[in-house]
Amino acid sequence: xxxxxxxxxxxxxxxxxxxxxxxxxxxxxxxxxxxxxxxxxxxxxxxxxxxxxxxxxxxxxxxxxxxxxxxxxxxxxxxxxxxxxxxxxxxxxxxxxxxxxxxxxxxxxxxxxxxxxxxxxxxxxxxxxxxxxxxxxxxxxxxxxxxxxxxxxxxxxxxxxxxxxxxxxxxxxxxxxxxxxxxxxxxxxxxxxxxxxxxxxxxxxxxxxxxxxxxxxxxxxxxxxxxxxxxxxxxxxxxxxxxxxxxxxxxxxxxxxxxxxxxxxxxxxxxxxxxxxxxxxxxxxxxxxxxxxxxxxxxxxxxxxxxxxxxxxxxxxxxxxxxxxxxxxxxxxxxxxxxxxxxxxxxxxxxxxxxxxxxxxxxxxxxxxxxxxxxxxxxxxxxxxxxxxxxxxxxxxxxxxxxxxxxxxxxxxxxxxxxxxxxxxxxxxxxxxxxxxxxxxxxxxxx
Amino acid sequence: xxxxxxxxxxxxxxxxxxxxxxxxxxxxxxxxxxxxxxxxxxxxxxxxxxxxxxxxxxxxxxxxxxxxxxxxxxxxxxxxxxxxxxxxxxxxxxxxxxxxxxxxxxxxxxxxxxxxxxxxxxxxxxxxxxxxxxxxxxxxxxxxxxxxxxxxxxxxxxxxxxxxxxxxxxxxxxxxxxxxxxxxxxxxxxxxxxxxxxxxxxxxxxxxxxxxxxxxxxxxxxxxxxxxxxxxxxxxxxxxxxxxxxxxxxxxxxxxxxxxxxxxxxxxxxxxxxxxxxxxxxxxxxxxxxxxxxxxxxxxxxxxxxxxxxxxxxxxxxxxxxxxxxxxxxxxxxxxxxxxxxxxxxxxxxxxxxxxxxxxxxxxxxxxxxxxxxxxxxxxxxxxxxxxxxxxxxxxxxxxxxxxxxxxxxxxxxxxxxxxxxxxxxxxxxxxxxxxxx
Numbered sequence: 001x002x003x004x005x006x007x008x009x010x011x012x013x014x015x016x017x018x019x020x021x022x023x024x025x026x027x028x029x030x031x032x033x034x035x036x037x038x039x040x041x042x043x044x045x046x047x048x049x050x051x052x053x054x055x056x057x058x059x060x061x062x063x064x065x066x067x068x069x070x071x072x073x074x075x076x077x078x079x080x081x082x083x084x085x086x087x088x089x090x091x092x093x094x095x096x097x098x099x100x101x102x103x104x105x106x107x108x109x110x111x112x113x114x115x116x117x118x119x120x121x122x123x124x125x126x127x128x129x130x131x132x133x134x135x136x137x138x139x140x141x142x143x144x145x146x147x148x149x150x151x152x153x154x155x156x157x158x159x160x161x162x163x164x165x166x167x168x169x170x171x172x173x174x175x176x177x178x179x180x181x182x183x184x185x186x187x188x189x190x191x192x193x194x195x196x197x198x199x200x201x202x203x204x205x206x207x208x209x210x211x212x213x214x215x216x217x218x219x220x221x222x223x224x225x226x227x228x229x230x231x232x233x234x235x236x237x238x239x240x241x242x243x244x245x246x247x248x249x250x251x252x253x254x255x256x257x258x259x260x261x262x263x264x265x266x267x268x269x270x271x272x273x274x275x276x277x278x279x280x281x282x283x284x285x286x287x288x289x290x291x292x293x294x295x296x297x298x299x300x301x302x303x304x305x306x307x308x309x310x311x312x313x314x315x316x317x318x319x320x321x322x323x324x325x326x327x328x329x330x331x332x333x334x335x336x337x338x339x340x341x342x343x344x345x346x347x348x349x350x351x352x353x354x355x356x357x358x359x360x361x362x363x364x365x366x367x368x369x370x371x372x373x374x375x376x377x378x379x380x381x382x383x384x385x386x387x388x389x390x391x392x393x394x395x396x397x398x399x400x401x402x403x404x405x406x407x408x409x410x411x412x413x414x415x416x417x418x419x420x421x422x423x424x425x426x427x428x429x430x431x432x433x434x435x436x437x438x439x440x441x442x443x444x445x446x447x
Numbered sequence: 448x449x450x451x452x453x454x455x456x457x458x459x460x461x462x463x464x465x466x467x468x469x470x471x472x473x474x475x476x477x478x479x480x481x482x483x484x485x486x487x488x489x490x491x492x493x494x495x496x497x498x499x500x501x502x503x504x505x506x507x508x509x510x511x512x513x514x515x516x517x518x519x520x521x522x523x524x525x526x527x528x529x530x531x532x533x534x535x536x537x538x539x540x541x542x543x544x545x546x547x548x549x550x551x552x553x554x555x556x557x558x559x560x561x562x563x564x565x566x567x568x569x570x571x572x573x574x575x576x577x578x579x580x581x582x583x584x585x586x587x588x589x590x591x592x593x594x595x596x597x598x599x600x601x602x603x604x605x606x607x608x609x610x611x612x613x614x615x616x617x618x619x620x621x622x623x624x625x626x627x628x629x630x631x632x633x634x635x636x637x638x639x640x641x642x643x644x645x646x647x648x649x650x651x652x653x654x655x656x657x658x659x660x661x662x663x664x665x666x667x668x669x670x671x672x673x674x675x676x677x678x679x680x681x682x683x684x685x686x687x688x689x690x691x692x693x694x695x696x697x698x699x700x701x702x703x704x705x706x707x708x709x710x711x712x713x714x715x716x717x718x719x720x721x722x723x724x725x726x727x728x729x730x731x732x733x734x735x736x737x738x739x740x741x742x743x744x745x746x747x748x749x750x751x752x753x754x755x756x757x758x759x760x761x762x763x764x765x766x767x768x769x770x771x772x773x774x775x776x777x778x779x780x781x782x783x784x785x786x787x788x789x790x791x792x793x794x795x796x797x798x799x800x801x802x803x804x805x806x807x808x809x810x811x812x813x814x815x816x817x818x819x820x821x822x823x824x825x826x827x828x829x830x831x832x833x834x835x836x837x838x839x840x841x842x843x844x845x846x847x848x849x850x851x852x853x854x855x856x857x858x859x860x861x862x863x864x865x866x867x868x869x870x871x872x873x874x875x876x877x878x879x880x881x882x883x884x885x
Contacts (some may be wrong), residue, residue, distance in 0.1 A: 042489060043819040084747075087737050092805060094812015097737075111816060143750025150705035151753050151773050155603060260703065262597040298523075298534035307587065308531060314590045337590055368538040375541030375560055381490045382820045 024391075025217035026401050029224060031233045032205030036391050036401065037220045038212035040384045046213035047385050048120040049109040050128070051392040053208070054201035056179040057103040057242055057325070063193050065145065065181020068101040070194045072141050074108065075099075076133040078126050083137060086123045093119065103175055104325045105396035111385065114214040121227040128202055129231055131195075138191040146187065149180045157258035157437065161267075165435040168252045169269055172243045173326060203234030208395050212388035242326060245271065254435040261439040264336065265315075266346045269329040271431040275322040275394075277403050283322030284410045285418040286330060286426070291369050292361055292419065293352075294318025294332060299365060302332070302352050311337050312348045323390075325397045330426055342436045353427055361416045373411050469818050471828065471838050474663045476670035482655035483828045483838065484666050487821060491561040493659030494821040495568075496829035497575075497674075499553040500652040500763070503625035504685045506643065511620075512627020513635050513643035516585070516592055518548040520640060521555075523584035526573040530584050533574070542567035544574065550621055551763040552833055553647055558822060561660045568673055575648065576676045580640050589632060596626050603707040603874040607771070610699055611709045611872045614885060619688040621765060649681030650674065656828035658821040688765035692870045696783070698882030699874045706779040706875030707771075710786065712868040714759050714766035715859075717834060723847045724855035725759060725863055730806040732793050732864075733757025733770055738805075740793070744785050745772065751782040768863065779873060780880045787866050794864035797857040811845040 023039035056067045077083035090097040095112035110120045153159040163178050170176030180186070209228065211220050248271055275283040294317040297303040306313040315335040322328060336345035380387060394404040472484045503514045522537075522544060523530040537544060543558040555575070559567035599605035609624055616622030626632070653674060657666050690713045715725045726734075733741040733756050741755045757770035774782040798806075818824050818841075831840055873880060 042487070043816075045816050045819050084738075088805075091738055091809045092812075094809055094814075094816065096813065096816075113812065113816065140747070140750040144746055144753055147705070147750070147773070147775060148753035150775060155703050155705045155707070155773070260601045262601045263594045296534055296538070298531045299538060304531070311587070311590075314587070314594055335594070338593070364535070368535065372538055372541045378490060378492055378560060379543070379558060382492075382494075382822060384819065 024401065024405070025220075027221055027224075029204060029229050031229065031231055033207050033209060033224070033228050033231070034395070035209040035211070035221070035224055036395070037215060037217040038210070038384070038387055038391065039215065039217065040212060040381075040387075041214050042384075044114050044214050045111065045384070046114040046117050046120075046211060046215050047109060047111050047388050048117060048124065049107055049210040049212075049388055049392055050124050051105050051107040051208040051210065051396050052202060053105065053206050053240065053396050054197075055102050055104045055106055055396075056177065056181075057174040058201070058240060059174065059177070059197070062185060063189060063197075064177045065179075065186040066189055066193050066197050067106055068179055068181065069142065069145055069186070069189050070197055071099045071101045071106050071108075072145060073133055073138065073194050074127055074131060076131070076137045076141070078130040078132055080126055080130065081123070083133070086127065089119065089123060095120070101179055103179060105393065107392055107396075109388075117211065117215060117220070118223055118227075121223050125227040125231060128204065128207065128228075131198055131202075133191065135191060138194065142186070142189060145180070146183070149183060149186065152180060153178070154183075157256070157260045160258065161254070161256045161435060161437045164256055165254050165267065165269065165433050168254050169271060169329060169433045171245060171248065173245050174242055175326065200234060200237075203237070204228055204231045205233035206237055208392060210388050210392050212384050240325065245327060248431040251429040252433045254433060255438070256435065257438045257440055259439060261437055264342055264436065264438045265333060266336070266342050266349065266434065266436055267331060267333045268346075268349065268432055268434040269331040270426050270428065271327055272320065272330040272426050273322075274324040274326065274328045275397070275399060275403070275407075277399050280322075280403060280407060280410045281414075281418065282422055284407075284414050285422040286320045286322060287411065288366075288369060288414050288419045289423055290318045290320040290330065292365060293356065295369070299368075301356055301359075302334075302349075305352050305355065306334060306348055310348075312340055312345065313337060323393050323397050323399070342438065346434065346436075356423065357420075361419060363416075366416055370412065373408070377408055469824060469841060471841070472663055473838060474667045474670070476667045476675075478671035478675045480650065480653070480655065480670040480674055482657055482666060482670055483832060484656070484661070484663055485658040485824055485828070486660075486662060487658060488660050490821065491660050492558055492821070493561070493564065493657055493661045494825040495557040495559070495571075496656045496825040497555040497557075498654040498829045498833045499647050499649070499681075500551065500654070500833055501647050501681065501684050502550050502552045503548050504550050504620035504764070505646045505682050506620060506625075506627075507639075507646065507682070510631070510635065510639050510643065511623060512592065512625070512632040513639045514553075514647055515548055515625050515627065516588060516632065516635055517580075517640045517643040517647075518546050518553060519588040519592065520580050520584055521546045521574045521578050523588060524579040524581050525570075526577045526579075528573070529579070529581060530587075533570070536570055537567075540567045540570065542570060544571060546574075548625065550625060554829075556822065556826070564661070568669060572673045575674065578644070580637055582637060585637055585640060589635070592626055592632055593629060596624070596629055596632065599624065599626070603701055603703050603705075606699055606701060607707045607709040607872050607874045610697060610874070611711070611769075611870070614697065614870060614872070615690055615692050615711075615767065616688050616765065617691055619764075620685055621688050621762065645678055646682035649678045651680045652684075653677070654829050654832035656825045656832065658825040658828070685764055688762075690765055690767065692868065693885065694865075694868045695870055695883040695885060696880060697870065697872045697885050698877060698880060699872065700876065701874045703875055704776060705773050706776050706873050706877045707773045708779060708783065708871055708873050709769065709771045710783075710869050710871040711757075711767050711769035712865055712870065714761060714768035715863055716766055717761040721855065721859040721862070722759075722761075724851045724859040727803065727806050727810065727848065727851045728793070728798065728856050728860055728863070729757055729759050729768075730810060731798050731802045732789065740789050741770070741786065744789055745782050749781070749785065751778050751785070755782075755786075776876045777878045779875065779877045783871055783873075783880070787869065790864055790866040790869060794860055794866060797853065797860045800853060803851070803853055803856060807848055807851065810848050814845055
């Protein structure tokens, strides 16, 4: 094991992969657009991505979901292209395209034969400044994102639970607002909201071009200058400063019941530092801490205590993803065995953290993790799109190319003492949200 | 987050992208085990893919869930190592193993570093040949499976899937969840798990692919050691399944804001002469995601769903043509009407010349782009073997797409698309929609 487990939203949170030193070239256009080219000549394929330094955490208050809504509307056409024409052209060239929105970024990508890069840049550059749409397009697409919210969140108690916990975790910072948006605000989003957001943030001086695959950096640069070079920068873009968290002084608890829950669990997150440019050491130690405490059910500290030495839990995990512009979270989850109450599961989680401080880190486990991190650098080369994504995510999260390339060495330098030091620092209940997901509150209290 | 879109532009003909650049060798070990190999020495690891045909459908009568439980136990202790020692050893070697089982196939994927390949594959061998199935491990994994079964019972997507399969296949293994039921899994013993392994994991139904930093000689030499000790034969493969679907609507009441819908009728065999026309037809009707007719009508024109797709599902013992989507309880009835109308329109009118050409251009252009990573290619090669496709298939596949004509499409549309036979399973509180009690 672990098997497909119980609908916990843990994907992508487990362990940030480091990067092997790749053939990476960078340049910046005169209008401020940055570019990263990652060469990989194994297959005649190129991945073309444009990442904007804007995401859901940059939305105006009251317009939650507008960053993601705009992402949908970016496929509606421009002054030169009809609605849907971009995806049609990508498809006619055997390519695939898509887009994604997070709190810190919005990104668009196409995966095509490497000799189609020219057309991809033409299309992507066209919609950076010249988006057009009809009112009807906007209204129908709003229905689509409302259905998307139903599918991702409202139809899934785990999704609702996660939303409620996050809102409690961030008291002031917009990371507490869901990317998809709160339904009552999504229902009011308008074309003007989308276009205001678009005009302000979609510009070369707020964008990063990433091209990975069977390409030549000089040719990429020439194409970028041709297509993206003429675009006007957006005036008045300032540093991304979001409302910061005040000191968090009170432990928070989220008790969520839903009849659709079959498997209860307890999940706790602690407000935690992220990777900072030039100072990634704390985040690197936290990455180890997550792996040591809850990386594998069979070998982690929490798995050993709760799944093997006792049968308190059927599943445990710890997770931390340090790639974030502002403070992120470190999470723990315990899925109790049949007959174990959530109160007992939470008490067991607390006991594990206490024991960890006294027992410390097993030497053999630490060495295994270190070796695995080195091995990740080898396996990561098999996934060119994954490498491209790491640069995009890093660069939109306040890191530099140098930071991203230094990350494997920073990870490699972590010591057991570093890990114990961050553990002593972050496990403070005043900065934590503890959530119980239950089918029926009364039932749980009686146990 | 993803979004999808419909397009209507003039057809543009463009040169095709490069052909898939994979050079496959067939390697046979001294002991007679065959594998397909692509050598790729640029990264110091190899991806290995092993498949056992039969999958969870080989559960013995009354032992539903045994093969799934067994699959979960393969990495929970083997040879001299208990579960924790096994996991620690895999971590020490940075070897990646995954064990999964589906209705027709067990899939084992391994990625191992060149620097410790022998030790890593020794560990994998131990999991395949001498798993321990310790009692405490059985109980631990059983508890996990029971939790999943419980969760599936209140998940609208799983309810739709299970209900549809039950209606389609009844008592055939395809008709029930491979996880088993709370009762059947609770009753499984260690002996059942041991028996389940021998039913499935035998040399007469094994398919192997390797891609990466390994030579043909090296691969040939290790296959016997890795797999040679498996039993020669396993249980008889399941019988052909009768598809018992009839047209109509099944409503499963479930208190959730958005109804989940699965729909479909009988499909077409993988080796039917009309399979490729059917594949291209579906690409336009509901495959391909971004530009299908169903996406155009249900999502883009009306905003009734976030996503809708349809799929040809040729299994080993039956064929289905399936689709799925989710719509708000107050809108799902309208969405079903649109699906029926599109099905009927395609059945009578087929496709336009432009749609056919666009689909062919996309399918032939996209195919070579799939072959871009060791693990990905190994998966494709193992899948081809278990489907019974020849090694030359990669070279000829695009020609088969190119050869599809409008007449082929019309013929297969008339034969395959039967709007009155569509069964819709709707899980939710759909408004204005009556089930027919099936």
